[in-house]
Amino acid sequence: MNPNTLWLIPLSPLLGFLINGTVGRKLPRPFVTAIALIATIIPAVKVFQLWLFMKFAADGPLTMSVVSRPWIDITNFHVDFALSVDHLTLIMLGVVTGVGFLIHLYAAGYMAHEDGYWRFFAYLNLFMFFMSVLVLADSFLLLFVGWEGVGLASYLLIGFYFTKTSAANAGKKAFILNRVGDFGFLLAMFLLIAHFGTLSFSEVFASITANPGLHGGFLTAIALLLLVGAAGKSAQIPLYVWLPDAMEGPTPVSALIHAATMVTAGVYMVARCHTLFDRSPFALAVVACIGAATAIFAACIALVQHDIKRVLAYSTVSQLGYMFLACGVGAYTAGIFHVLTHAFFKALLFLAAGSVIHALSGEQDMRVMGGLRKRIPVTFWTMTMGVFAIAGIPPLAGFFSKDEILFQAYSWTAYPALGKLLWLVGLITAGMTSFYMFRLWFKTFFGAERFDEHHLGDTSHNAEHDDSEATHSHGVHESSWIMLAPLVILAILSVVGGWVGVPAALGGHNEIEHFLEPVFASGIAEPLAVASHGSEIGLAAVSVITALLGFMLAYLWYYKKPGTAAALAQRFPHPYNLVANKFFVDEIYNAIFVTGLLGFTRIFLKGFDSIVVDGFGKFAGWVAFDFGEVTRRIQSGNIRSYAGWLALGAAAVMVVMIFGRFWV
Known part of the structure; x- marks a missing residue:
């Protein structure tokens, strides 16, 4: 080829x-x-x-590369404009x-x-272009071009409804927070140039591999700075707050950017740089802890959200935390495996949510849904596959990838005690994931119909009131087959997609691990766990039981006794309000960073800019004006004045000629 x-x-x-x-x-x-x-x-x-x-x-x-021509070629620094494909790139x-x-x-x-319509698809294609460049890049520099490009495309897509203030603000929020992360990425590249003299993946990783004693130190600094960039792009603590607001974009945007592509770029970058991260156990521990903290934190917020898309948005943040947890414990294959399965079931969930919104002419609040399983049966059954997959119910895709992450965390040899703690956090998060997803399932498709069919289309209160056919159709209706066909395909993939990673303990061959082995075979600081079949099956059983407990709790609270959750919220108002208000993180960020920055700029504007900059300009103008007032008299037009000035100048010259020798 x-x-x-x-x-x-x-x-x-x-x-x-x-x-x-x-x-x-x-x-x-x-x-x-x-x-x-x-x-x-x-x-x-x-x-x-x-x-x-x-x-x-x-x-x-094992790899295929193509080099266009030298891109940057200056003294002691050379970068080619090159694309490269290996097994990780293929996935x-x-x-x-x-x-x-x-x-x-x-x-x-x-x-x-x-x-x-034309603008929307132009933006989608632009996003696909930059995402392809990011994945195919053969150097940190070209990866950064794609990295910045998807940031631009996401800004355009999130703010597609730019006449809405909330959509415009969401686009700006995503763009600015990603620039914060990208600053760390830039600093990492500067350190790479300083220590390796190149930004080529192959040259940097070969140099690290050739020096077995190279550990920690500047490698830790580079790894942590790369993590800052990855946290921005993949919505990890503390830079996660842009992704939930990004639901202001059309639902296909949510599915593309926030399920299958852009948000996994940070995970891909950490996995691509595994040779570097493996030399810094501290950096890996930070990656794992941030991932676990993000997973459980976002899952807590998802428990009480009422907007169907925001439940999925916080779920995405949580699942990305799982992927970082996997990479942090050195289980890069498990992390990429979850990227693959998550793309299937989360894209399905977003698109199915869009079909529900479409059916209800723009309604997104689950409190006014219910009873839709008979009205939109194809959407119901396909979304059911996605819900069961993300909940970790075997033998669907999410079970195998999530179970592998939990097993590797439990068996982490670098920091055994920390590994057990991370496993527990991941297990609790798995139970919470099951609960909030079945909560969404029951509130949307079961129980009494809580919507007023005669008023569908009056969507002025909804976040996505201009989406789809919301303002063009009335009455509950199933989506067209051009929308349902992708749902059916993704539902099938959500069922069977995880079978490529069935471990030997469960009767499989873990094909994805063998496929990625050439990529991750070198540079592993600590060997991954090889446990007995009994222990792996036991841990899998615990995770399944936890998922079933989440299902049972959702069944009791939202189907069997649907008033239970509301009663608990009234009984414990303060914890509920804290979680419902997303722990006030946005408000804290706004008070500290936004208000603080605006205050600083006002002080700077009134202080330095007004007094120093403007003052210097005014002083210079005053000097020039007054000097002009004096010197303009020389050009008076009076001949007698000119003769006087000429005589005065001649006298001055004579004085200099006579007495100048005494001055020298």
């Missing part, structure tokens, strides 16, 4: 963006749709061909292009009646 064809993967969506972004306004909507879908399906087909070649061909390489590309295509297809139906 010709490596030069790798350029098709990023360039196809770029071409789709250029066409729809320039002339899409004048094209019929079917043409816009066709351009966007073709621009997405070409990379998906190419990735599938690459997988067949690298997996099954007799001479299939990420499969998620980006495969799930991305399904979301594009769904969006064609969901956004059918929206203004700016």
Whole structure:
């Protein structure tokens, strides 16, 4: 296979963006749709061909690279504009292009009646271009270009309804918080240049591998700075607050950016840099602790959310914490495995939530839903698969990937005591995940119908009131098949997608571990756990029991005795209000950083800018004006005045000529 064809993967969506972004306004909507879908399906087909070649061909390489030309070539520093594919890249590309295509297809139906249809698909293709560049990059610098590009595209997509203040603010919030994380990424690159003289992945990692004694020190600093960038992009504590607000964008945007692509970029970057992180146990411990803390913290908030999309948003933050937990304990394969399964079931959940919103003409509040399983049966059954998958019910996809993470945390050899604590946090989070997802399931699809069918379409109180056909249709209705087909495919993947990682203890061969072995075989600081089948099965049983307990609690509180949760909230108002208000983190950030920064700028404006900058300008103007007032008299137009000045000048010259020798 010709490596030069790798350029098709990023360039196809770029071409789709250029066409729809320039002339899409004048094209019929079917043409816009066709351009966007073709621009997405070409990379998906190419990735599938690459997988067949690298997996099954007799001479299939472990990596494929293509170099365009030297990008930066100055004294002692050289970077090529190069793309590279290995087994880790293939998995990420499969998620980006495969799930991305399904979301594009769904969006064609969901956004059918929206203004700016061409603009929406141009932005989607732009996002796909930058995400492909990020994953294919052969250097930190090119990865950073894709990294910044998806930040730009996400800003455009989140703020798609830019006439809404909340959407515009959400886009700005995501953009600014990601820039905070990117500052850490930039500092890490400067340190890499200072210590290695290159930003090429292969050269940096080869240099680390060639020095077995290289541990900690500046490697820890680089790893922690990279973690800052990853925390911003993947919504980890303390930079997670942008992702829930990003639900202001259309639902397909939520599925694409916040389930399958952008938010997993930080996990991908940590896994890609495993050789570096493995040399710093402290940095790995920080990654694991931040991941575990984010997982349980976001799960707590998701317990009491009423907006169906915000439940899924905080769930995404929590599941990303699981992925960081896996990478922190050195189980990179388990982390990437969860990236894969999460892409299936979380994209499904977001798109199914969009179908529910579509059916109720824009309604997002679960308190006014209920009884929808018979009204929208396809949406119900597909979403059910997603709910059971994320809850960790075997043999669905989420069970295998989440169980592997918990097992590796429990068996962490670098810090055994910390590993047990992280396992416990992860287990509690698993139970909470099961509870809030079945809570969503029962409140949306079961019980009495709590919506007024005659007033559907009056969506002025909803976050996404302009979405889909909300203002164009009335009455509960199932979505069209252009929207349902992606749901069915993702539901099937949510069931069987985890079977590629069934461990030997459960009768499988863990195919994904063998597939990724060439990538993660080197540089592991501590060996991963190899436990007996009995202990692994026992830990799996505990996680399943925990998931079932979450289901039973949700069943009792929201189906059997639906008033129980409300009664508990009234009995314990202070803890409930604390969680319902998201622990007031946004308010704290606003008081400390936003208000503080605005206060500083006002002081700076009135102090330094007004007094020093403006004062110096005014002083310079005053001097120039007064000097001009004096010197303009020289040009009076009076001949006698000119003669006087000439005589005075001649006298001065004579004085200098006569007495100057005494001064020298």
